[in-house]
Amino acid sequence: MASPxxxxxxxxxxxxxxxxxxxxxxxxxxxxxxxxxxxxxRCVAACVVKGTYVLENDRTMCRMQAVALAPxxxxxxHFRLVDVLKEExxxxxxxxxxxGAIYEYVPHAGERRDPYAPPPQYIVAFRGTMxxxxxAIQDVFQDLKIIANTxxxxxRSQRAHTAVDKLLGTIxxxxxxxxxxxxxxxxxxxxxxxxxxxxxxxxxxxxxNPPHVSPAPAINKILPCEGLRKEIFAKSARVKxxxxxVLSPHRERMEELFERLSPWAPNLYVHDRDVICQGFVHYxxxxxxxEEPFKSATTLSYRDMLFSTIGKEKERxxxxxxxxxxxxxxxxxxxHGIQQALAAHELxxxxxxxxQLRMIAxxxxxx
Numbered sequence: 001m002a003s004p005x006x007x008x009x010x011x012x013x014x015x016x017x018x019x020x021x022x023x024x025x026x027x028x029x030x031x032x033x034x035x036x037x038x039x040x041x042r043c044v045a046a047c048v049v050k051g052t053y054v055l056e057n058d059r060t061m062c063r064m065q066a067v068a069l070a071p072x073x074x075x076x077x078h079f080r081l082v083d084v085l086k087e088e089x090x091x092x093x094x095x096x097x098x099x100g101a102i103y104e105y106v107p108h109a110g111e112r113r114d115p116y117a118p119p120p121q122y123i124v125a126f127r128g129t130m131x132x133x134x135x136a137i138q139d140v141f142q143d144l145k146i147i148a149n150t151x152x153x154x155x156r157s158q159r160a161h162t163a164v165d166k167l168l169g170t171i172x173x174x175x176x177x178x179x180x181x182x183x184x185x186x187x188x189x190x191x192x193x194x195x196x197x198x199x200x201x202x203x204x205x206x207x208x209n210p211p212h213v214s215p216a217p218a219i220n221k222i223l224p225c226e227g228l229r230k231e232i233f234a235k236s237a238r239v240k241x242x243x244x245x246v247l248s249p250h251r252e253r254m255e256e257l258f259e260r261l262s263p264w265a266p267n268l269y270v271h272d273r274d275v276i277c278q279g280f281v282h283y284x285x286x287x288x289x290x291e292e293p294f295k296s297a298t299t300l301s302y303r304d305m306l307f308s309t310i311g312k313e314k315e316r317x318x319x320x321x322x323x324x325x326x327x328x329x330x331x332x333x334x335x336h337g338i339q340q341a342l343a344a345h346e347l348x349x350x351x352x353x354x355x356q357l358r359m360i361a362x363x364x365x366x367x
Contacts, residue, residue, distance in 0.1 A: 005061070005132075009054045011072035016043050016351040019327055020076050033077060036117030038355050038361075040188040042269070042326075044077050045123065045179040045206040046350035048103055052127040052184070053347075055084065055100040060134065079103040079123065087156055090138055097135055100126040100158055100184070102163065120204070121175035124164055124191075124227040128182025128209075128347070137182060146186050146211050152194075160187050161194065178205040180345045182276070185210035189266065192223035192319075197257060205266035209345050212318050214279025233286050258321040258366055265363070272329045274344035284325050284364045285316055320367035350356065 007013050017032065019040055023361035034040050051073030058068045074081065085100035103123045107113070129139040145151040167176060173195075185207040195201040219232070270277040332343055343349075348356070 003113070005057065005089070006069070009057055009069040011047075011069070012063060014348065015050075015076070016049060016353075016354045018230075019043055032111075034117075035119045042206065042267075045125075046071050046208060046347055047077065047180075048079065048123050048129065049125045049179050049181050049184065049208065049264035050347055050351075051103075052098065052101045052125045052253055053130065053181075054129065054279050055081075055101060056130065056133070059098060073226040074103050078106050078119075080106050082122075083163065085126075085159055087138075087159060087201065089135055089139075091135065095135075098127075098137060099222065100124065100160060100163070100180075100187070103166065104280050118175075120177040121171060123177045124160075124167065124188075126160065126180035126184030126187040128180070128184045141247050142183055143211070146183070147213050149213075151186055152190055157190055159189060160191050164191050164195070168195075173201045173203055176203055177319060178203050179208070180206075180210075181208040182211060182345065190264055192264065193261065197260050199261060200260070201349060202264050205264075207266055208269045208347055209271065209274055209277050210268055210280065211276050211281030212283070214282060214318070216282035217275040217278045220278075233282075254319070258319075262321045262366060265324055265365070267318070267324050267326060269326045269328070269350055271349065272327055273331065275341065276345055280318060280325065281327060284323065284362070287364070287366075322364060324361060324363045326359055326361050328359045330356065 023351060051070050054070035054073055054277060058064070058070050063069060070080070080103065081101060082104045083103070084098055085094040085101040086098055089095040090096055101124075103125065105119050105121055105123075107119075111117070129143055131139075133139070141155060142151065142156055145154050151157055164178070165178075178188040178192050180186070188205055189207055189210055192203050192205040195203055268277075268278055268280055272278070272281060328349060330349075331340060
């Protein structure tokens, strides 16, 4: 009898129904994907990330070859698995856990490509935290690194960088997508941000429920009055701007970094009730409301400024000059409390059709 995990991992049961129809044992796609359609791009990117989760579930549950459930999540869109990104288990050195994968697009017979909207040649996808996993502590350890802003120093991040570097050594950067969910979105954000800042390589990036360490969700709960919240955030921005004037070398460094990052505009997919990524909503929406003299505050964080005073230059990953923020507010009416919070953070919402999502897209740029 199939378990709930099997049902969640099955593309036939849990996958999108509106952009692909399946036939035969190989789940061949009977519908062409319109790569110029944002909804299609979002759904494909989310499904490929889901496939990376299922890859690890297949491994731990010994679902191999004919009974493996992961391949349908990428083969349905004409991708093939070309590399699996792994790291050693904390508890069993001989065991390697899958945290990411690289997929290559394989055109089907008779396919006509739109030269103005070609499919990605490769997608590099990263999964998020798997709490039911027997080695969940390994993912939680990475989550703690996000809180401490040390994820870039982790072995997982270094392996992700190495894999993308190797891939970009063979093909044009415009042919590569980065995608990730939750913890995996932080990895994709780190890789994409570094590629743009250090090498000027602009990678299309899809970040589903990216974590943002911010006091904003707590402040929103404590202070229900929107006017009071706006006043507090505005005063905080003024303080940052004035401290930035004192710490001018750090401020100038961050302004230069923003200039280098400006061409890169990752897609951030967030739910307005997901406390894990609410900070991104706050960051961009509050930035729009700041008066011109205090715009520089959006390039700064208190933590970074503190570190700069002791000679340690760090940047919070949420400090982005450009992004497209896709905010979903749809919610299952039967979900309440913790169930509602968990549903807001689920990956599966992002392969639903536009008609089932109350989604608003806003493009932000720093000017």
